[in-house]
C-alpha cells in the first residue's frame with residue numbers, strides 16, 4: 296500500500312483517517328524523540344544486573360526481511376467479506392438472534408478471557424523474531440521451528456531478556472479497551488508441565504498486571520441480543536502480558552509434532568468481569584474486541600485466523616438467587632459462532648444437571664464446531680496448582696506517563712467514533728459503515744480511493760457538505776467490488792485479493808469520470824472489470840477510454856426532441872393527465888407519468904440511453920409536452 300498523508304496543514308488529517316502504524320511508532324520509540332530510559336526503566340541498576348541473552352546461539356536472529364514480513368497487512372478474509380455482505384444485505388439479521396438467548400426461570404452469567412497475539416516482530420523475552428501471519432498463509436509461510444532462540448527452548452544457561460517494544464501494541468490494546476495503565480507491573484511464573492511449555496512455567500502477569508478496570512460498550516449494530524436493549528457495557532477486569540505456548544500438530548498414531556515458533560510470542564490476556572448475560576452478546580463482545588484491537592493496530596490477526604483465542608466461563612443460577620453459580624470454562628473457541636453456540640450448549644447442560652438435582656463442578660470443557668454438547672476435558676480435582684511466584688529473573692516493568700500519552704495521541708479513531716464519521720461526514724448507512732469496518736483491509740482501501748478521488752475533484756468531504764462522491768466511493772468499494780468477488784471465474788483465493796487487483800488510483804479514476812458524467816455507469820462497470828482482469832494496465836484507465844472511444848457524448852437538443860416525439864406517439868391518454876393539471880382540473884403535477892415517458896426515452900434512445908442524460912431527457916420532454924402537445928390538444932377541444 297502506498298504511504299498516506301496523515302497530516303494536512305499541520306493538523307492530523309482525520310478526514311481520510313489512517314492510523315500511524317505500530318511499526319512506525321516502534322521506530323519513533325527506538326530512534327529516540329522519547330528516550331528509551333524516559334519511558335521504560337528496565338533492569339535499573341538497583342535490580343539484578345543485566346543478563347545478556349545468548350544472542351550468538353540464536354538459531355534465527357531477526358533479520359530485516361523477517362521484520363518486514365511482520366508488517367504485511369492482515370490477510371484479506373473471504374469469510375469476513377461474506378459475513379459483512381450478509382450483514383449489509385439483510386437488516387434483520389443481527390436482531391434475529393433473539394432465538395435461544397434466555398431460559399425462563401434461569402439467569403446466565405458469562406465471563407470471557409481473550410488471548411491476542413501482539414503485533415510486534417519480537418518475542419516477549421528472547422531476541423527471536425515472531426513468525427508472521429498464520430501457518431496456513433502460503434504467501435508468508437514460515438517453516439516450523441525456525442523462529443526459536445535458546446531461551447524459548449529453556450536451554451540451560453539462557454535467561455529472559457524483556458523486549459520493551461512489545462509494550463507498544465500492548466498499551467495500545469489496553470487503551471482501546473478503556474483501561475487504566477499501571478505504571479509499575481510485574482511478571483510471575485505460572486507452573487504447569489506440558490510439552491507445549493519447555494521451561495515448565497509460563498511467564499505471565501498475575502499479581503500486578505499492566506492494565507486494569509476497562510470497559511467496552513456494545514450497541515445493537517455490534518450484534519448484541521435484542522434483550523440487551525440499546526447498549527451494554529462489559530467491564531474489563533484486567534489486561535496482562537504473557538507468553539504464548541508451542542503449537543501442537545496432532546498426527547496419526549498418537550504422534551504429535553511440535554512447532555516452537557509460537558513459544559514466547561507476546562500475548563495480552565484480556566479478562567472480563569462476569570457480567571455478560573446473553574450468548575449473542577458474548578459473541579458480539581469478542582468481535583468488538585477484535586475490531587478495537589485491529590483499529591489500534593495492536594494485534595496480528597483475528598479470531599478466525601488464529602491471532603485471537605477466546606475462553607468462555609459459564610454459570611447459571613435460578614432467577615432471584617443472589618450468588619453466582621459455579622463456573623465451568625470452555626477453552627479455545629475459534630469463531631464467533633462457536634462462542635455463542637458453546638455458551639448456549641453449556642448453559643442448557645448446567646440447567647439440566649441442576650433440574651435433575653445434581654451439582655455443577657468447576658471444570659474445563661471443550662467444544663468443537665457443529666457440536667451440540669460441550670465435553671469434559673478436566674475436572675476440578677485435575678485442575679493444577681499453578682504455584683504462582685514472582686519471576687526472579689525479571690525486574691518490574693515501569694511504564695512512563697509520556698509513553699502512554701504519546702500512544703493515546705497517536706491512536707486514531709476507535710470504531711464507534713469511526714462509524715459516526717462514516718455516517719455523518721460521508722453519508723453512509725449504519726449497515727454499510729459496519730460492513731466496511733468488518734471487512735479486512737476494506738476501510739483503508741476506501742479511504743485510499745476517496746483520498747485520490749477528492750484530489751481529482753478538488754473537494755473535501757465535510758460534515759453536512761456534499762456527499763455524492765463519498766457515497767459513490769463507498770458504494771463501489773462495497774457493492775461493485777463485492778460483485779467482482781462473487782463472479783464465477785474468481786476462485787476463492789482470488790476473491791480475497793479483490794482490492795489488490797483493483798489499484799486505488801484506477802478505481803478513483805473510474806469514479807471520477809462517472810461522477811463528472813464523462814462516462815456512463817455501464818461503461819464504468821466495464822472498466823472496473825477490465826482493471827480487475829488486468830486488461831487495463833495500472834494507471835491506464837484514461838487511455839483505455841480514449842482508445843476505445845468510451846467517452847460519454849451527449850446528443851443534441853434536436854435529437855432529444857426527436858426521441859421525445861417518438862415516445863409521445865400514441866400516448867394521448869397520458870397527455871390528458873398533463874392537460875388536466877394545466878387546466879387546474881387536478882392539483883398534482885403528473886410527475887409519475889413524466890418519469891414513465893422519460894424512462895421510455897432512455898430505452899428508445901441511441902444504444903439504450905448511451906449519450907443521454909436522464910435530467911436532459913426530462914427537461915426536453917417537459918418542454919415538448921408543454922409547448923407543443925398541450926397547445927395542440929387545447930386547440931382540438
Ligand SMILES: Nc1ncnc2c1ncn2[C@@H]1O[C@H](COP(=O)(O)OP(=O)(O)OP(=O)(O)O)[C@@H](O)[C@H]1O
Pocket residue numbers: 404405406407408566567568569570606608609610619620621622624
Ligand atoms: N460465577 C461465574 N460465572 C461466570 N463467569 C465467571 C464466574 N466467576 C468468574 N467468572 C469469569 O471467569 C474468568 C476467570 O478468568 P481468570 O483468568 O481470572 O482465571 P482462570 O480462568 O482461573 O485462569 P486461566 O484460565 O487463565 O488459567 C473471568 O472472566 C471471570 O469474569
Ligand SMILES: [Mg+2]
Pocket residue numbers: 408564566
Ligand atoms: Mg485467565
Ligand SMILES: [Mg+2]
Pocket residue numbers: 408606624
Ligand atoms: Mg480461564
